[in-house]
Amino acid sequence: MRIEVENEQIVARKKQEYEDLVKEMEAKGLEARLERISIITANVFGVLVMIIAGAIGYGAFYLVNGKDAFSYDKLFGFAIPWGIMFFAAMYLISIFVHEFIHGFFWHFACEKKWDSIDFGFNVKLLTPYCHCREALSVKRYFWGSIAPTLFLGVLPIILGVVIPNLFLVTFGVIGVVGGCGDIMVIWTLRKHKDCQLFDHPHEVGYAYFVEKKGE
Ligand SMILES: [Zn+2]
Numbered sequence: 568m569r570i571e572v573e574n575e576q577i578v579a580r581k582k583q584e585y586e587d588l589v590k591e592m593e594a595k596g597l598e599a600r601l602e603r604i605s606i607i608t609a610n611v612f613g614v615l616v617m618i619i620a621g622a623i624g625y626g627a628f629y630l631v632n633g634k635d636a637f638s639y640d641k642l643f644g645f646a647i648p649w650g651i652m653f654f655a656a657m658y659l660i661s662i663f664v665h666e667f668i669h670g671f672f673w674h675f676a677c678e679k680k681w682d683s684i685d686f687g688f689n690v691k692l693l694t695p696y697c698h699c700r701e702a703l704s705v706k707r708y709f710w711g712s713i714a715p716t717l718f719l720g721v722l723p724i725i726l727g728v729v730i731p732n733l734f735l736v737t738f739g740v741i742g743v744v745g746g747c748g749d750i751m752v753i754w755t756l757r758k759h760k761d762c763q764l765f766d767h768p769h770e771v772g773y774a775y776f777v778e779k780k781g782e
Pocket residue numbers: 665669715745746749
């Protein structure tokens with residue numbers, strides 16, 4: 568496992584690691600193609616996901632627990648302004664936990680386990696990231712990709728409705744929105760079922776390897 572703040576050397580190293588992998592795959596008769604995720608589409612999709620997850624989460628809470636359980640003070644755990652601060656703190660922590668969950672699930676899939684997992688912080692985008700240094704099958708990539716959305720999104724919503732705890736529903740809705748980039752990636756996986764995938768070092772998206780056609 569490497570934990571680092573991304574800088575130029577690290578970007579160059581990741582690029583080199585990617586190029587080495589592409590060469591290695593070429594020797595096996597495979598070539599790399601890119602699946603890119605559009606940032607604009609991701610943002611539009613994020614708003615849509617927020618509306619849908621909110622409607623389902625709060626709708627279920629309302630239906631199961633009734634009108635009386637619902638109060639604006641409980642939306643963020645405490646009354647405003649403390650509630651907003653508490654929520655912001657929880658949200659910040661959850662961004663790091665999200666990346667950790669990716670790494671945790673991907674490390675099982677890797678031959679070199681934790682040695683192939685990098686955690687980093689991108690200073691320009693102010694976001695933490697998890698980068699896997701091995702090419703993974705679609706099935707293994709899928710579980711590592713969906714896991715944070717399940718644990719920080721779907722699960723808190725279900726718990727929030729069952730307990731009942733309105734803050735957990737809010738936390739879960741935001742957790743699902745936080746996973747919408749991952750959901751978009753997962754949606755593209757159906758096209759590359761039998762391929763090996765690799766996180767692209769600088770594009771938003773991944774490379775997948777297909778048999779080279781003699782042209
Ligand atoms: Zn993610």
